[in-house]
Amino acid sequence: SQTIHQWPATLVQPVGSPLSLECTVEGTSNPNLYWYRQAAGRGLQLLFYSVGIGQISSEVPQNLSASRPQDRQFILSSKKLLLSDSGFYLCAYTAPPRQGNYGYTFGSGTRLTVV
Amino acid sequence: SQKIEQNSEALNIQEGKTATLTCNYTNYSPAYLQWYRQDPGRGPVFLLLIRENEKEKRKERLKVTFDTTLKQSLFHITASQPADSATYLCALDTGGFKTIFGAGTRLFVKA
Numbered sequence: 001s002q003t004i005h006q007w008p009a010t011l012v013q014p015v016g017s018p019l020s021l022e023c024t025v026e027g028t029s030n031p032n033l034y035w036y037r038q039a040a041g042r043g044l045q046l047l048f049y050s051v052g053i054g055q056i057s058s059e060v061p062q063n064l065s066a067s068r069p070q071d072r073q074f075i076l077s078s079k080k081l082l083l084s085d086s087g088f089y090l091c092a093y094t095a096p097p098r099q100g101n102y103g104y105t106f107g108s109g110t111r112l113t114v115v
Numbered sequence: 116s117q118k119i120e121q122n123s124e125a126l127n128i129q130e131g132k133t134a135t136l137t138c139n140y141t142n143y144s145p146a147y148l149q150w151y152r153q154d155p156g157r158g159p160v161f162l163l164l165i166r167e168n169e170k171e172k173r174k175e176r177l178k179v180t181f182d183t184t185l186k187q188s189l190f191h192i193t194a195s196q197p198a199d200s201a202t203y204l205c206a207l208d209t210g211g212f213k214t215i216f217g218a219g220t221r222l223f224v225k226a
Contacts, residue, residue, distance in 0.1 A: 108157055
């Protein structure tokens with residue numbers, strides 16, 4: 001069966017420290033992968049998406065970056081965190097082609113607090 | 116600019132009643148509209164998808180309608196239960212990679 005793993009569940013990091021969040025998918029090949037951020041009371045904001053290894057599209061210019069070193073692995077990184085980077089980060093995937101009666105499958109999320 | 120709006124006020128209903136949630140959008144022509152359930156501290160869970168050429172879709176106690184003229188979708192939960200209490204998100208999808216998610220409506224079902 002298809003599953004998605006995201007870790008860590010919670011993270012408290014000081015301002016200026018680096019960040020690495022990891023997401024892996026099982027049970028499907030060549031998934032489309034996504035990183036979203038959710039602020040309290042607001043809709044999900046798409047940060048990055050990837051349609052293949054090494055292919056990253058950035059939606060929001062900021063001090064975050066993403067990488068896809070393997071087909072089913074997606075990493076969100078930052079060299080220096082800002083207070084404004086605090087939020088709930090969600091990894092998601094869709095199985096290609098993006099049609100049919102299914103939507104996104106989300107990970108369980110990472111609550112990041114920058115202090 | 117493209118906008119998607121869900122009622123930001125929480126919806127409180129009595130167990131057994133039908134809950135109806137609204138999703139309105141502007142300046143957008145979605146190919147699909149999706150509904151998700153999100154519990155506190157968890158990722159959203161996909162519930163239903165309805166295409167632009169479909170008026171209604173059902174799944175067990177859930178029903179979704181899609182009116183492209185009114186630019187509105189309604190999400191119904193019949194015979195609601197306390198376990199249905201959660202935040203429900205709608206999302207507009209052109210079939211590409213940039214799905215727009217609403218902020219969600221919180222539903223409380225009282226026993």
